[in-house]
Amino acid sequence: MEARVSDRSFGQQLRALRQSAGLTIEALAEASTVSGRAISDMERGRARAPQERTLVALADALELGDAARAELVELARAERSGNRVGRPRLYELPRGLGDFVGRVPELELLLRRGREAAADGPTPVVVVHGQAGVGKTACAVRAAEQLRGEFPDGQFYVDLRGTDAEPMPTVEVLDRLLRALGVKPGAIAEDEQERASQVRALLAERRCLLVLDNAADEAQVRPLLPGPGAGMAIVTSRRTLAGLETVSRIALAPLSPPESAELLRKIVRDDSARAPGGEVVEVARLCGNLPLALRIAGTRLASRPGWTMKNLAERLSDEDRRLAQLSVGDVGVEAAFALSYAVLSSRAKTLFRRLAHVPSVDFAAPIAAVLTRTDLFTAEDELDRLVELGLLQHEGADRYRFHDLIRLYATQRLREEEPAEVRAAAEQSMTDWLLETATMAGRWFEPEAGEPPAEGKGLVAIASPEEAHAWLQVERDSWLAALRLAAAAGRHEQVAGLGEAIYWFAGTMDHWSSQWVEVFALSRAAAARLPDRLGELRHLNHYAWAVLGVGRLEESAALAMEAYRLAESLGAVKEQAEAIWSAGEVWRVASNLDQALWAYSRARELADTAGAHITFLQSFVGAGLTLAGLGRVDEALREFRAVLREIDGRPVPPGMAQATRAAVQLGLARTLADAQRWQEAIDAATPALASSTEMGRRWYIGHVHLVLGRAHAALGAAEQAREHLTAGIELLQDDVVTSPRTMDEAKAQLAALGD
Incomplete structure (x- = not known):
């Protein structure tokens, strides 16, 4: 039949x-x-x-x-x-993933570009790029599957082998495309350019989709791209292929945590008994939300009935063995990274390895220059090469970061390819530079600060307090980690030097309270091992200030009095004044007001004798706040107004004068508000808000807002009261020094105002 x-x-x-x-x-x-x-x-x-x-x-x-x-x-x-089941045609698409997850916006863009393809316009070309294992091929194939009906004349897939030691020659790719397009072998031109012309001519007459996977570089891809016509080309590469003109680019990032969890559940077939939610999230995190790692981890679990997701998480939690665990059959995360690493130049490999020393999540080019002992421009060029290959990611305009698994790979390469003494030297160079730069930046905030010496300007621009402030903020994790390393290595002079230099900057960053406890604990310990007893005394005072900032009142008072007794034994009058002032601050916060008033009076006397003008002014401020707390309003106001006169009559640096004036203005405003002299409180708080905002002092700004909120509420200005109370509560909600009672009262008052 x-x-x-x-x-x-x-x-x-x-x-x-x-x-x-x-x-x-x-x-x-x-x-x-x-x-x-x-x-x-x-x-x-x-x-x-x-x-x-x-x-x-x-x-x-x-x-x-x-x-x-x-x-x-x-x-x-x-x-x-492609709708006929039969002998596969040349270069059919590879098998798609039945458990594909995510990439919704990326697929929408690919589908839109495919559906917009018109015979009389340029052929759309989309480059899908990203690091190894991020799922570029899966995304391209998924889009091609969904676009099948748009390209009835064929879909052709070629693996360009761009990560091989020898990528597929372009002339060979053209030969394969021409045979797939039905050209007889004898009719295929020998010359690469002529073959490219043949491909373009054939594609101009047909609605075909090309998937050019794993491209090595622009030179390999450019001759393969169609000319005008109703087709489309999707190119995947670890590189951005920035040299290709008039193409769209889609950068693939790791999946989101919810998408990663969904993929893991699909692979293990949602066996909730083996994979409860929290453990799924933890495995996804340990895999860095990287699709390749997730797929390997999920496959390992699915193939081991006796394992649970907890077992898998425990195996992956060991950083030294994580990459080895993320391997199954002939597929592995480490092997995927190795292909990118292999094509780097010797200089780029050195940089890649040594970036594993960086202690922070993200970093800028200067630290790369230090690690490789190159100039800044060379370091930036090499960093961009690493980004181009997907071994680094851009973080903002001028910063970089590793994917978590790539950082582990860099650490592995560092240990295996550089001797221990070379690693130690590179790490110390980085640590020294970070501490020297942080010390130089901190000096800008000292009362007698001036422009640092020319030799200190180095790799970063720190030519003003603003630049110093910005660098110390953005590089906080790095210089703090460097401080820990230096302390562990017994480099006491470096540690104490940074603590001394950064103390005045610390006073501008109220919301870093817990960090300052660590900084000054380390500097105090280091100073105690040095012969300078006055230096030890200063660091003891710094540490007392830091623990006060986190609400450890008894400890802070004990430290301050220890410093006072040490200063007394050394005959150090200035340091005595500073220590007893610190004790006064603690006692005032702890509501030991009579004791605080005595401490401020004693500090003022000692500071005046020693010519310690800043401590002298601070003692007036503390006394005013204490008198206000005792209900002695007129005496408090006299103290505050006396400070304002003294600021103008004493040789105080502008920055300290501004900070003291803001503190006095706040003290005046709060005292007047407590006395229910509402309009006077607003008149005092308005310039205080301007001064505090200009300095960026979160604590001061928050309390000025609370004063203004109380005063406006009392005067019936509900809208303004709500605005100020809300701002103050938001600024102070995590502050450990602000009393719970103050916050509770502010919240109750805000609630009473209604909507």
């Missing part, structure tokens, strides 16, 4: 029709002017179904009726569009 047409491929139907007509291949070739080799390849399934012109010629030569002609045309179209 003759097979039904629906069971046949195009080639089988063509052979059946030729034999029914009593024609040999040679006779059909002569009648149709289609080569005998082409007809033979079609019948054997070695060539794709022909285009319309060839079909017409064959049908005419076979003298087919309307029905038989329509059936043959339908089979050819179905085979060209």
Whole structure:
């Protein structure tokens, strides 16, 4: 019985029709002017179904009726569009992922570009780029599957082997594309440019989609791209291929935590008993939300019925073994990273390895220059090469970061490729530079600060307090980690030097309270191991201030009095004044107001004797706040106004004068508000808010807002009261020094105002 047409491929139907007509291949070739080799390849399934012109010629030569002609045309179209099950055509798409997750915006862009392709416009080209293992191929194949109906003349996939030691030559890729497009081997040009022209000419007449996977660079890809036409090309690469013109680019990042968890559940088939939610999230985090790592981890669990997600998380938690755990069969995360590492220059490899020393999550080019002992421009060029290959990620305009797993790979390469003494030298160079730069930046905030010496300007611009402030903030994790390393190594002078230099900057950063406890604990310990007893005394005072900032009142008072007794024994009057003032601050916060008033009076006397002008002024401020707390309003106001006169009459640096004036203005405003002299409180708080905002002092700004909120509420200005109370509560909600009672009262007052 003759097979039904629906069971046949195009080639089988063509052979059946030729034999029914009593024609040999040679006779059909002569009648149709289609080569005998082409007809033979079609019948054997070695060539794709022909285009319309060839079909017409064959049908005419076979003298087919309307029905038989329509059936043959339908089979050819179905085979060209990929809807016919049969012998795979050359360079079909690889198998897609049934458990594909995420990439919604990226797929939407790819689909939109494919559907916008028009015969009279430029062929859309989209480059999908990103680090190894991020799922570039899966995303491109997924888009191609969804665009199948848009490109009925074929979808062609070629792995360009861009991460191999020898990527596929472009001339070979062109040969493969031309054969896939039905060109006879003898008709394929020898020259690369001529082959590229042949490909462009054929694609201009057809609606085809090219997926050029794993591209090495622009030179490999550029001759493969179609010219004007209704087709599309999707290129994937670890590089951005920035040299390609008029293309769209999609940068793939790791999946979001929810997407990662969803992928893991799909792979293990959502066995909730083996994979409870928290453990799934933890495994996803340990995999860095990288699709390749997630797929390997999920596959390992799915293939081991006795394991749970907790077992997997425990294995992955060991950083030294994590990359080894993320390997299954012939696929591994480490192997994927190694392909990118292998193509780096010697200098880039050195930089990549040594960046594992960086203690912070992100970093800038100067630290790279220090680690490799190169100039800043060279370091920036090498960093950009690492970004281009997906081994680093940009973090903002001028900072960089590792993906967590790539950092582990860099650490592994560092340990295996550099001797211990070389590693130690690089780490110390980095630590020294960070501490020296932080010390230089901190000096800008000392009362007698001036411009640092020219030799201190180095790799970063710190030519003003503003630049110093910005650097200390953005590099906080790095210089703090460097301080820990120096302390552990016993470099006491460095540690104490940074603590001394950064004390006045610390006073501008109220919200770093817990950090300052660590900084000054380390500097105090270091100073105690040095012969300078006055230096030890100063660091004891600094530490007392720091623990006060986190609400450890008893400890702070004990430290301050220890410093006072040490200063007394050394005959250090200035340090005595500073220590007893610190004790006064603690006692005031702890509501030991009579004791605080005595301490401030004693500090003022000692400071005046020693010419310690800043401590002298601070003692007035403390006394005013204490008198206000005792209800002695008029005495408090006199103290505050005396401070304002003294500021102008003493040689106090501008920055300290500004800070003291802001503190006095706040003290005045709070005292007047407590006395229910509401309008006077607003008049005092308004300039206080301006001064505090200009300095960026979060604590001061928050308390001024609370004063203004109370005063406006009392005067019936509900809208303004709500605005100030809300701002104050938001600024102070995590402050450990502000009393819970103050916060509770502010929240109750805000609630009473209603909406």
